Amino acid sequence: MTTTLERPAPDKQAGGAPMIDRAEGWRRRAPLLPALIFTIIVTQIPFLLTIFYSLQSWNLVRPGSQSFVWFQNYADVFTDSQFRQVALNTVVMTLGSVLIAVALGLVLALLLNRQFFGRGVVRTLLITPFLITPVAAALLWRTVLLDPTLGLVNFVLSPFGASGTEWISEFPLASVMAALVWQWTPFMMLLLLAGLQSQPTDQLEAARVDGANSWSIFRELTLPHLRRFIELGVVLGTIYLVNTFDTVYMMTQGGPGVASANLPFYIYQRAFLGFDIGQSAAMGVVVVILTLIAATFALRLLFRTFSGEEEAA
Amino acid sequence: MAEVVFDQASRIYTPGAKPAVDSLDLTVADGELVVLVGPSGSGKSTALRMLAGLEPIDAGSVRIDGRDVVDVPSKDRDIAMVFQNYALYPSKTVAENMAFPLKMRGMDKEERGRRVRQAAEMLGLTDFLDRKPKAMSGGQRQRVAMGRAIVREPQVFLMDEPLSNLDAKMRVQTRAQIAELQNRLAVSTVYVTHDQVEAMTMGDRVAVLADGKLQQYATPPELYDRPTNAFVAGFIGSPAMNLLDLPRSSTGVTLGGVEVPLPREISDAAGSRDRITVGIRPEDWVLESTDADAGSVIKAVVDVVEELGSESYLYAHLAEDTSTSIVVRGPGRVKVRFGDPIAVRPNPEALHVFDVETGQRLP
Ligand SMILES: Nc1ncnc2c1ncn2[C@@H]1O[C@H](COP(=O)(O)OP(=O)(O)OP(=O)(O)O)[C@@H](O)[C@H]1O
Ligand SMILES: [Mg+2]
Numbered sequence: 111m112t113t114t115l116e117r118p119a120p121d122k123q124a125g126g127a128p129m130i131d132r133a134e135g136w137r138r139r140a141p142l143l144p145a146l147i148f149t150i151i152v153t154q155i156p157f158l159l160t161i162f163y164s165l166q167s168w169n170l171v172r173p174g175s176q177s178f179v180w181f182q183n184y185a186d187v188f189t190d191s192q193f194r195q196v197a198l199n200t201v202v203m204t205l206g207s208v209l210i211a212v213a214l215g216l217v218l219a220l221l222l223n224r225q226f227f228g229r230g231v232v233r234t235l236l237i238t239p240f241l242i243t244p245v246a247a248a249l250l251w252r253t254v255l256l257d258p259t260l261g262l263v264n265f266v267l268s269p270f271g272a273s274g275t276e277w278i279s280e281f282p283l284a285s286v287m288a289a290l291v292w293q294w295t296p297f298m299m300l301l302l303l304a305g306l307q308s309q310p311t312d313q314l315e316a317a318r319v320d321g322a323n324s325w326s327i328f329r330e331l332t333l334p335h336l337r338r339f340i341e342l343g344v345v346l347g348t349i350y351l352v353n354t355f356d357t358v359y360m361m362t363q364g365g366p367g368v369a370s371a372n373l374p375f376y377i378y379q380r381a382f383l384g385f386d387i388g389q390s391a392a393m394g395v396v397v398v399i400l401t402l403i404a405a406t407f408a409l410r411l412l413f414r415t416f417s418g419e420e421e422a423a
Numbered sequence: 424m425a426e427v428v429f430d431q432a433s434r435i436y437t438p439g440a441k442p443a444v445d446s447l448d449l450t451v452a453d454g455e456l457v458v459l460v461g462p463s464g465s466g467k468s469t470a471l472r473m474l475a476g477l478e479p480i481d482a483g484s485v486r487i488d489g490r491d492v493v494d495v496p497s498k499d500r501d502i503a504m505v506f507q508n509y510a511l512y513p514s515k516t517v518a519e520n521m522a523f524p525l526k527m528r529g530m531d532k533e534e535r536g537r538r539v540r541q542a543a544e545m546l547g548l549t550d551f552l553d554r555k556p557k558a559m560s561g562g563q564r565q566r567v568a569m570g571r572a573i574v575r576e577p578q579v580f581l582m583d584e585p586l587s588n589l590d591a592k593m594r595v596q597t598r599a600q601i602a603e604l605q606n607r608l609a610v611s612t613v614y615v616t617h618d619q620v621e622a623m624t625m626g627d628r629v630a631v632l633a634d635g636k637l638q639q640y641a642t643p644p645e646l647y648d649r650p651t652n653a654f655v656a657g658f659i660g661s662p663a664m665n666l667l668d669l670p671r672s673s674t675g676v677t678l679g680g681v682e683v684p685l686p687r688e689i690s691d692a693a694g695s696r697d698r699i700t701v702g703i704r705p706e707d708w709v710l711e712s713t714d715a716d717a718g719s720v721i722k723a724v725v726d727v728v729e730e731l732g733s734e735s736y737l738y739a740h741l742a743e744d745t746s747t748s749i750v751v752r753g754p755g756r757v758k759v760r761f762g763d764p765i766a767v768r769p770n771p772e773a774l775h776v777f778d779v780e781t782g783q784r785l786p
Binding site: 313 | 475476477496497498499500502503504506507508510511512513514515523524527528571575581
């Protein structure tokens with residue numbers, strides 16, 4: 111073997127931070143800078159501006175009304191009963207849709223995880239709702255499915271005497287949630303199907319030899335195995351659904367009143383229909399802070415899940 | 424505790440294809456440890472899985488304790504199985520893993536705990552009962568898998584290469600423990616391995632499989648001393664038996680230009696064949712002095728010397744016929760090296776003779 115006089119490369123990297131001087135460091139980082147600067151411009155500057163606006167009383171309808179009011183807007187947000195109603199709607203809509211979608215996704219994944227004729231076709235059909243643009247899906251639900259006179263739902267239910275139900279005005283929140291669940295169930299199904307297929311077959315065989323029936327196998331082995339996939343589905347679904355806008359906008363416009371409005375829609379309403387910049391900026395800031403708190407817990411859960419508490423056996 | 428019978432049992436994975444297990448006939452007596460051994464793809468695992476109820480039995484039948492189990496699901500066969508990768512339940516602790524089969528049979532918690540503790544003590548797992556399998560070494564996991572099998576006190580143990588993930592030393596140690604445990608519990612056991620040393624050391628009887636067919640089913644000494652065909656002869660024993668396809672001469676066969684006389688009953692059995700396969704185990708060669716008379720010894724040239732300490736193996740090719748290689752066992756300390764000439768003579772009492780075409784043993 112020949113020996114080299116150069117120090118081997120990995121060594122240099124491992125202990126070698128001091129060997130890179132500042133200029134070299136900047137030279138290496140330089141290619142990333144444009145992206146970084148762009149990101150700062152489009153995210154951080156608007157955020158700072160929003161905080162600035164939130165401290166002002168400023169309604170576009172009354173020009174010249176702009177004045178600095180400190181935290182008055184925040185106080186108003188917390189005393190606004192509509193805001194509280196909308197915050198509750200958001201929680202119900204997000205968590206409700208996600209949990210129902212996970213439950214339905216689990217059932218479908220379990221069915222799809224067995225061999226049957228035409229499985230590929232069925233799987234493709236089941237995935238389709240996820241591939242549809244949310245706006246189109248919402249439109250589909252509002253018109254084709256839930257329309258009181260022409261909708262398919264009433265048509266199907268008419269033999270049971272339910273014809274003429276005004277689904278969207280009688281059950282606005284539930285209608286929006288139905289559309290969201292319909293769109294998100296396929297995603298959960300795919301995720302859980304991947305989870306099911308990653309379960310080692312020898313464990314299932316061992317359980318059968320050990321005398322377990324299908325239900326015990328599901329409860330004792332499959333469900334614990336799927337836990338991390340379920341958690342991932344809940345966290346991802348929540349992240350996406352908490353800022354649902356299009357579905358609400360297309361189906362109910364948040365109404366009647368604020369019965370089906372969620373926070374993104376309500377803020378939009380206050381800013382672009384009520385032109386109350388100060389008030390809506392303050393709401394935006396409050397929502398960001400609440401979301402950050404929730405996201406921190408959710409992400410911690412996610413990382414704990416994937417730090418592989420119970421990998422191989 | 425029970426007798427296990429394979430009666431012409433077959434498994435055909437894909438219709439029309441060659442059976443993975445072909446008309447297997449095998450009886451495991453009560454309390455016996457039977458080893459299924461064979462090369463990769465010979466159908467050992469398939470046979471075991473048929474017994475476990477994890478593969479359907481396409482033809483013939485399998486009986487456990489006289490009961491035909493062809494249509495009985497695994498969970499009702501009263502068997503316990505140890506898998507190659509142990510198949511422990513990752514979300515459960517060691518204690519829960521071991522208690523699982525008992526729980527599934529509706530045993531109450533107290534009795535479960537008692538049995539698990541007893542098994543854990545037997546296997547030296549008492550300190551690990553609260554750990555998850557992930558936090559254990561391969562050898563410990565193997566013991567947990569054993570524990571999960573023995574708490575059940577089943578009628579039959581099934582083990583599919585349970586030692587193949589252990590290092591060589593652990594394997595030797597664990598194989599003795601398993602044999603001892605099986606002896607103590609006296610539960611009929613079917614043990615699958617591709618390692619013939621494991622088969623020979625552990626089995627009360629050994630079944631050699633090749634291509635889904637049973638080649639021989641016998642005790643280890645019998646398998647070694649009287650292999651029924653050339654396949655078994657070559658498979659059992661390490662290094663493998665020298666199998667040489669040789670022309671007949673008037674009194675025996677010609678090997679490396681030398682007449683090797685065959686015992687009377689062998690040459691009778693060989694009849695009028697003009698070629699036969701002669702099997703000579705490495706230890707059945709006698710090393711002679713290289714000065715010996717050319718007509719009585721076979722000259723060879725050493726290619727490789729393996730020194731194991733207590734003995735050594737000389738891999739050599741014949742001087743007369745360089746395409747024929749032989750393996751010869753020598754004493755622990757040999758002086759010969761690569762390229763040295765040696766002279767050997769087969770021990771005529773220990774020859775095995777097979778038909779060239781069918782591979783069947785002759786006498
Ligand atoms: N699920 C399956 N589908 C089709 N063929 C299979 C299947 N499982 C095994 N086989 C075939 O059956 C034959 C026997 O396989 P088996 O697993 O019993 O071999 P084995 O003796 O256990 O080998 P190894 O020592 O490699 O584990 C092989 O030819 C294999 O290709
Ligand atoms: Mg196998």
